[in-house]
Amino acid sequence: xxxxxxxxxxxxxxxxxxxxxxxxxxxxxxxxxxxxxxxxxxxxxxxxxxxxxxxxxxxxxxxxxxxxxxxxxxxxxxxxxxxxxxxxxxxxxxxxxxxxxxxxxxxxxxxxxxxxxxxxxxxxxxxxxxxxxxxxxxxxxxxxxxxxxxxxxxxxxxxxxxxxxxxxxxxxxxxxxxxxxxxxxxxxxxxxxxxxxxxxxxxxxxxxxxxxxxxxxxxxxxxxxxxxxxxxxxxxxxxxxxxxxxxxxxxxxxxxxxxxxxxxxxxxxxxxxxxxxxxxxxxxxxxxxxxxxxxxxxxxxxxxxxxxxxxxxxxxxxxxxxxxxxxxxxxxxxxxxxxxxxxxxxxxxxxxxxxxxxxxxxxxxxxxxxxxxxxxxxxxxxxxxxxxxxxxxxxxxxxxxxxxxxxxxxxxxxxxxxxxxxxxxxxxxxxxxxxxxxxxxxxxxxxxxxxxxxxxxxxxxxxxxxxxxxxxxxxxxxxxxxxxxxxxxxxxxxxxxxxxxxxxxxxxxxxxxxxxxxxxxxxxxxxxxxxxxxxxxxxxxxxxxxxxxxxxxxxxxxxxxxxxxxxxxxxxxxxxxxxxxxxxxxxxxxxxxxxxxxxxxxxxxxxxxxxxxxxxxxxxxxxxxxxxxxxxxxxxxxxxxxxxxxxxxxxxxxxxxxxxxxxxxxxxxxxxxxxxxxxxx
Numbered sequence: 061x062x063x064x065x066x067x068x069x070x071x072x073x074x075x076x077x078x079x080x081x082x083x084x085x086x087x088x089x090x091x092x093x094x095x096x097x098x099x100x101x102x103x104x105x106x107x108x109x110x111x112x113x114x115x116x117x118x119x120x121x122x123x124x125x126x127x128x129x130x131x132x133x134x135x136x137x138x139x140x141x142x143x144x145x146x147x148x149x150x151x152x153x154x155x156x157x158x159x160x161x162x163x164x165x166x167x168x169x170x171x172x173x174x175x176x177x178x179x180x181x182x183x184x185x186x187x188x189x190x191x192x193x194x195x196x197x198x199x200x201x202x203x204x205x206x207x208x209x210x211x212x213x214x215x216x217x218x219x220x221x222x223x224x225x226x227x228x229x230x231x232x233x234x235x236x237x238x239x240x241x242x243x244x245x246x247x248x249x250x251x252x253x254x255x256x257x258x259x260x261x262x263x264x265x266x267x268x269x270x271x272x273x274x275x276x277x278x279x280x281x282x283x284x285x286x287x288x289x290x291x292x293x294x295x296x297x298x299x300x301x302x303x304x305x306x307x308x309x310x311x312x313x314x315x316x317x318x319x320x321x322x323x324x325x326x327x328x329x330x331x332x333x334x335x336x337x338x339x340x341x342x343x344x345x346x347x348x349x350x351x352x353x354x355x356x357x358x359x360x361x362x363x364x365x366x367x368x369x370x371x372x373x374x375x376x377x378x379x380x381x382x383x384x385x386x387x388x389x390x391x392x393x394x395x396x397x398x399x400x401x402x403x404x405x406x407x408x409x410x411x412x413x414x415x416x417x418x419x420x421x422x423x424x425x426x427x428x429x430x431x432x433x434x435x436x437x438x439x440x441x442x443x444x445x446x447x448x449x450x451x452x453x454x455x456x457x458x459x460x461x462x463x464x465x466x467x468x469x470x471x472x473x474x475x476x477x478x479x480x481x482x483x484x485x486x487x488x489x490x491x492x493x494x495x496x497x498x499x500x501x502x503x504x505x506x507x508x509x510x511x512x513x514x515x516x517x518x519x520x521x522x523x524x525x526x527x528x529x530x531x532x533x534x535x536x537x538x539x540x541x542x543x544x545x546x547x548x549x550x551x552x553x554x555x556x557x558x559x560x561x562x563x564x565x566x567x568x569x570x571x572x573x574x575x576x577x578x579x580x581x582x583x584x585x586x587x588x589x590x591x592x593x594x595x596x597x598x599x600x601x602x603x604x605x606x607x608x609x610x611x612x613x614x615x616x617x618x619x620x621x622x623x624x625x626x627x628x629x630x631x632x633x634x635x636x637x638x639x640x641x642x643x644x645x646x647x648x649x650x651x652x653x654x655x656x657x658x659x660x661x662x663x664x665x666x667x668x669x670x671x672x673x674x675x676x677x678x679x680x681x682x683x684x685x686x687x688x689x690x691x692x693x694x695x696x697x698x699x700x701x702x703x704x705x706x707x708x709x710x711x712x713x714x715x716x717x718x719x720x721x722x723x724x725x726x727x728x729x730x731x732x733x734x735x736x737x738x739x740x741x
Contacts, residue, residue, distance in 0.1 A: 129226060131265050132274045136229045138256055140218045143232065147211045149718060152395070156357045157181070158350050158387050160205050162198075162341040167334060172196075175339035181209055185216035187341075194276075194315035197335050199322045200343030202730055203388025206319040207280055209343065213317065214278050228276040228315065229269075231255075234720045236284040236474045240299035244307055245270050248277060273309050282320035284474050284729070297324065298333055305336045313337040345385035348372040354387075358394040365397075367412040380414055383423035388728055392427040395715075399434040402443070428734045429741075432716060439714045446710060452741045454707060455716065457484075457699050459726065459736035474732070475723035478627045478705060479547055479685040482692035485699075487542065494539040494691045502536070538684070547630035547685035623722050624705035627689045634683025 151157055161180045174190040188196055196213075200206045214230040217223065233251050245267075252266035252275060261269075269275050285296040292298065307314045318335055322342065328334060346354075352369040356362045372381050384390055397411045409430070417423045432455070433448035461484040462473045482490045693702060701707045708724050711717045716731070717724045726732035 128268055128272060128274065131261065131269060132229060133225050135231070135252075135256060135261060135269065135274075136218055136225075139229055139231055140215060142255075143211055143215055143218075146232075146718075147208065147215065149715070150208050150211065152391050152715065153358070156354060157208075158205070158346055158354050158390070160209065160346065160350075160387065161344045162200075162209075163344065165199070165340045165342045167329070167340060170334075170336040170338070172337055172339040175341075179341065181205075181212055184209060184213045185220060188213055188217070188317075189220075191339050193311075193313045193337050195313055195335060195338035196317050197325065197338050197340040198317070198319045198343070199325045199340060201322055201345075201386060203386035203728060204343040204345075205387045206321075206343060208387070210278055210280060210317060210319050217276070226274075228274050230276040230278050230317065232278040232280055234284075234475075235279050235281045235297075235300060237723075238285070238296070238300065240285075240296045240303065244303045248275060273314060276315050276317070278317040279304075280319050281474075282318060283324035287473060292331065297328060298331075301328060301333050301335060346387060346390065348376045348381055351381075351384055351390055354390050355394060359398065361407075364407070365411050368393075368414055371415055379418065379420060380423065383417075383420035388730065389424070389427065392431050395438070396427055396430040396434045399430075399437055402437065424730070425734070428731060429738075431731070432735075433741075435714045435716055439710070441713065442710060446707065449741045451707075451711065451716075452735070453739065454700055455711065455726075456735040456739040459732045460739065462732060463736045474725050474729065475720070476623075476708065476717075476725065477723045478623065478708075479544060479630075479689045481704075482544070482688050482695075485692050485695035490688070490692050490695050491540045491542065493695055494688060495536050497687075497691065498536045498539040539687075544688045545684040547626035547683075622709070623719060623724050624709060626722055627686050627705070630683045631686035631690070634686060 148155065159181050161178065163179075164175050164177050172195055173192040176187060176190070179187045188194060198206050198209055210232065214232060217227075217230050231252060233248065238247055249263065249266040249270045252269060253261055253263040256266075279300075282297050282300060285300060304316055304318070305313075307316065309315075313336065316335065316338070318338075325334070325340075334340070351372050355365045355369060359365055368380065371378065372384065375381060384393060393411070393414070397407070397409055399408045400406060401408060414423060414426075417426055432452055436446065436448045436451055437443050439445070458476060458481075461481070462476070693700070693704060708717060712719060712724060716727055718727055719725070726735070
């Protein structure tokens, strides 16, 4: 079969080769343009290369996943590295962990076998390995440590001494981004590919890994899929639970690890909607002894915490003990009260002030109000870059935007994705500004173009005017669209054969398409000048377009390591190829000027027109996501910083935000909600 497929490809290649050479020779004789025909003869054989590139790409997809064991091993390595980094961020300075306890919450039916009634974080791996089937639902109060427990379990499974290379790899997914209209397996494969594309995991590889159950889904945040006001029947969490119950392997229910807040899970359970054939565990509050040990370990001067520790010990059911009953709250307290003056290094506040607060909610608000300035001042590299009051206002504006996100959308109310923030400035305002920018660029290009073309009403001039008007309308239509294209990445380094094949295919198709378009324009508008101009424009524009298609890829193909990279690369790639288009236009005008003996004037006007046209092409044909982001920043000045990505990365390094794929998220939902309710410090 392999020999037959190769023979068929070779025959098609020869047919296309002969056809294109004959066509090139005929064009040379028919139109008497020897130099251009020489170029055509040299470039026309690249057309069959397009078929060869496509055939190679198709065959490569068919052979994907052949070495599934090697892919499983590679995936396990990169997941372990990424989640080790994430656990360090969750734990905070000093890597001090609380060995939180949990107990099993037995459901009326469909419980997994082998679940012990009690357990703790240090023994979570053994607890999970005893379940049959291996399905676990982790529930707890806000800040109880659900995500940290899931990450510890994930890393424990990857580093367990008894692990085999063929065992499934636990991979953590944020449920907030799941559009439940998509099948679970399809979404899992897409997420695996998006996260680990740089490590050689193609979409076909990811699909095979999921289909063969080499991926153990660790689904984080069932409670973050919907807002409290979403009707039960329209909640994505309902559909998610139903699809998890349908997730089967050859021996029954497939392994899954799920995290959710207690209240939201019990709301679903009250409607007889729960993960079936699973063990549900409930995280217990932090004991006074655990809290005392944690605060002592986090502090450089434990004596300062003595009044707090004594109160936790003597009044385990009191206000302070209830307020500091979760790892998140204890981290807030340690961060807020370890802040020092930058000049004198004296502590800015003493922990015994916590004893004067009258309720758990008062303790919560007190700690949240001091957490942001304390985290900003303790920034590891740039502690004074942004004033805490200004950072508070900016983060509060973003939190308020998330609180108004449309329920049920795939962009959940927890994700700060740069190119999806534009509705924050007012959807109509941003789209109107975007359309006005398109009109401005279209008018500039048209004015410069008409400056070098005589005005009249001949057929050629009317066709040219119609083309300009249609292009301008297309740009304005796209600018006013409410759907923003996904950003593309720009790859100057071709690491893999698949990337090199994409580049070869893009250049080949671009040249072929450009030649075809140039030839059509030349035959339509006349041969004396229009044919060489059309062919030159087609070659230059086709080459630029081919490079754009070959070096740029959808975001799902090349995941960035920084949430700022998608927009940055989208703009950089778009402007680079827009500039190439503008230079191509300039060269075309120069060729026309050389044929009409007006070279100097035409080149001057052509350069300006080419740059204006290239900018329009860059912003409205390539860098759609980056363009909308820039327009958004212009419309939101005064509410957010101009260098928004830089600020968000600073907040991430300060521990105020975390990273999930291509999105920033607030460190904890409690912090996000508090900032939304407190727009000013």
